[in-house]
Amino acid sequence: MNIIDSFTRIRLIAGTTFLEAVRQKFFNSLLLISIALVGSSTFFQQFDFGTGELKFITDFGFGALFFFGSILSITATTQLFFNEMENRTALTMLAKPVYKLEFLAGKFLGAHLLMLCFTLVITLALSGILYWREMALLERLGNELILNGPLIRYGDVFLFGFLQWMKFGILAAITLFVASFSNTNLYTIVVSFFMLLICQLQYIARDTYSGMEAGWERILVMGLGLMFPNFQLFNIGDQLVFDAEKTPALSTVLQIVGYGVIYTLAFVLLAQVNFRRREI
Amino acid sequence: MSTSAICIQNLTKDFAVGMRGKKLRAVDDLCLEVGDNEIFGLLGPNGSGKSTTIKIILGLLEASKGTCEIYGRPSKLVDARRSVGFLPEAPYFYRYLTGRELVRYYARICMVSRTEIDAAVDSVIKLVGMTEAADRRVGTYSKGMLQRIGLAQSLVHDPQLVILDEPTAGVDPLGSAAIAEIVRELKHRGKTVLLSSHLLAQIEGLCDRVAILHRGKLVCGGRIDDLVEEKDAESLVVQGLSAEGRAVVEAEIKAQGGRLARVEKPRLSLDAYFLKEVHERENEHVNKQEGG
Numbered sequence: 001m002n003i004i005d006s007f008t009r010i011r012l013i014a015g016t017t018f019l020e021a022v023r024q025k026f027f028n029s030l031l032l033i034s035i036a037l038v039g040s041s042t043f044f045q046q047f048d049f050g051t052g053e054l055k056f057i058t059d060f061g062f063g064a065l066f067f068f069g070s071i072l073s074i075t076a077t078t079q080l081f082f083n084e085m086e087n088r089t090a091l092t093m094l095a096k097p098v099y100k101l102e103f104l105a106g107k108f109l110g111a112h113l114l115m116l117c118f119t120l121v122i123t124l125a126l127s128g129i130l131y132w133r134e135m136a137l138l139e140r141l142g143n144e145l146i147l148n149g150p151l152i153r154y155g156d157v158f159l160f161g162f163l164q165w166m167k168f169g170i171l172a173a174i175t176l177f178v179a180s181f182s183n184t185n186l187y188t189i190v191v192s193f194f195m196l197l198i199c200q201l202q203y204i205a206r207d208t209y210s211g212m213e214a215g216w217e218r219i220l221v222m223g224l225g226l227m228f229p230n231f232q233l234f235n236i237g238d239q240l241v242f243d244a245e246k247t248p249a250l251s252t253v254l255q256i257v258g259y260g261v262i263y264t265l266a267f268v269l270l271a272q273v274n275f276r277r278r279e280i
Numbered sequence: 281m282s283t284s285a286i287c288i289q290n291l292t293k294d295f296a297v298g299m300r301g302k303k304l305r306a307v308d309d310l311c312l313e314v315g316d317n318e319i320f321g322l323l324g325p326n327g328s329g330k331s332t333t334i335k336i337i338l339g340l341l342e343a344s345k346g347t348c349e350i351y352g353r354p355s356k357l358v359d360a361r362r363s364v365g366f367l368p369e370a371p372y373f374y375r376y377l378t379g380r381e382l383v384r385y386y387a388r389i390c391m392v393s394r395t396e397i398d399a400a401v402d403s404v405i406k407l408v409g410m411t412e413a414a415d416r417r418v419g420t421y422s423k424g425m426l427q428r429i430g431l432a433q434s435l436v437h438d439p440q441l442v443i444l445d446e447p448t449a450g451v452d453p454l455g456s457a458a459i460a461e462i463v464r465e466l467k468h469r470g471k472t473v474l475l476s477s478h479l480l481a482q483i484e485g486l487c488d489r490v491a492i493l494h495r496g497k498l499v500c501g502g503r504i505d506d507l508v509e510e511k512d513a514e515s516l517v518v519q520g521l522s523a524e525g526r527a528v529v530e531a532e533i534k535a536q537g538g539r540l541a542r543v544e545k546p547r548l549s550l551d552a553y554f555l556k557e558v559h560e561r562e563n564e565h566v567n568k569q570e571g572g
Contacts, residue, residue, distance in 0.1 A: 095366035
């Protein structure tokens with residue numbers, strides 16, 4: 001396998017997957033709904049003219065990013081995979097000198113690129129709303145609010161968005177893994193949502209085994225805990241947007257990114273194991 | 281090239297069906313050899329194992345037993361597919377690309393070098409007669425045009441072996457005739473063509489050899505003339521013979537120890553009649569336009 005040729009093919013497949021994805025009405029609808037929701041957050045909160053307003057908007061925006069991002073990541077990956085199977089474009093593609101792993105990696109990257117667009121647009125919209133409200137507050141309350149430094153750390157808004165994007169990557173890889181052995185869209189979507197739920201609650205297993213005595217039961221719970229990534233790690237706290245002291249160190253961010261990359265690769269490779277045997 | 285284009289030995293493919301994994305045998309102990317620069321027809325009714333055999337040749341399915349080689353290399357190797365072009369049955373392509381972009385995309389997937397890619401794309405688009413429609417979106421193409429652009433994408437990396445799965449299914453007789461003409465041109469250029477079909481009339485005048493499959497087994501195979509010829513009979517096509525003359529001929533046949541088996545009017549196939557009529561009208565139309 002020539003690595004450069006492989007990367008070229010993966011890039012080409014990812015490119016068409018991305019183009020196919022952005023043309024889907026579902027993506028555009030969800031993007032518009034998310035932007036509208038983030039934009040409307042300013043009308044839902046209590047106007048107490050303190051940082052509480054900005055906190056509310058931030059929570060609302062991050063919540064919308066996570067909620068709609070998770071839906072989009074699962075449904076878009078499922079749809080992109082099954083479209084290729086049902087329309088049999090995968091048959092044309094895999095009849096070429098293309099490895100099945102290259103095909104899967106291309107599909108994954110295309111879906112991940114779509115999530116990058118989504119995350120970037122939502123994060124930009126959220127930053128815009130925050131900036132607008134921050135300016136309004138500063139204008140109303142004057143310099144007394146500036147004494148402790150800027151109200152919002154916009155870099156951290158994007159850091160949070162970036163880590164969510166990493167999480168969506170794991171979710172897309174998990175969805176691809178489920179799709180690799182599933183026969184229907186619906187089954188893939190339902191199972192992937194259950195996997196998302198398990199990953200969100202994985203910290204419970206981690207807490208359980210850390211409190212257990214050494215023995216096979218601990219190893220079993222630990223093994224189960226390791227099978228699923230801990231999605232709470234990516235929620236590094238929306239407080240960091242307001243508090244400079246809570247900004248994580250670069251090494252911590254890199255560790256979380258590494259953690260995400262390992263799980264993403266693991267699930268894509270597991271998908272490949274199933275996909276190799278799948279009838280196209 | 282002296283090696284066979286395709287060599288299949290004792291190929292068997294079982295599928296597990298249902299919860300209990302009951303076996304369904306799609307291909308049963310198939311042995312087949314397709315020579316280089318040959319047009320070979322894989323015939324059989326639906327469910328006879330044609331598509332499964334093609335998928336194994338393309339490395340998309342693993343055989344349960346037996347071997348399959350393309351130009352001496354196991355077909356399951358991805359590298360073996362560098363010399364293969366494939367047109368699937370009822371192809372579907374990315375609708376938002378133009379025909380040219382689509383062919384170019386597959387050329388890049390097949391690693392056609394940047395210096396050759398434009399010439400390769402133009403050449404296959406011309407070969408399949410899609411030059412005028414090449415810059416239209418694939419979503420606007422008719423079924424026949426889709427087949428032809430599909431053929432172009434399968435040829436763009438200049439493969440030695442071209443596999444066509446039901447290339448004329450759903451295509452009108454004119455489109456079918458155009459595809460048959462392209463297949464003949466491919467043979468002229470030294471390519472090997474394996475095509476599967478259940479539209480026998482279209483295959484008949486095209487293939488050098490055929491194999492007939494039924495329920496996954498090879499029923500028979502060989503040159504079409506060898507398979508369909510009545511070895512112990514000959515036909516004489518006579519024009520302008522009177523009733524008396526015919527009586528004399530019949531008596532002479534009897535005298536020579538022969539037996540007149542049947543007398544029938546020679547007829548064109550409906551396909552040929554249709555093409556003749558349409559071509560005549562088309563020529564008249566073109567002449568009128570040129571005259572006007």
